[in-house]
Amino acid sequence: MPFCEKCGTPLHDSAKLCSNCGESQSVLPPPPRKIPRNSRFRNLTCL
Numbered sequence: 364m365p366f367c368e369k370c371g372t373p374l375h376d377s378a379k380l381c382s383n384c385g386e387s388q389s390v391l392p393p394p395p396r397k398i399p400r401n402s403r404f405r406n407l408t409c410l
């Protein structure tokens with residue numbers, strides 16, 4: 364269970380805002396599942 368980064372209030376896993384202080388929680392975005400098939404784009408990502 365995540366906790367508020369500001370006040371330490373336990374939050375729901377899907378909570379984006381603290382219910383106590385309203386601090387926005389830094390939720391990591393889901394990893395991209397799409398694999399670029401464009402070779403040029405792939406070269407850019409490999410830099």
Ligand SMILES: [Zn+2]
Nearest residue numbers: 367370381384
């Ligand atoms: Zn809080």
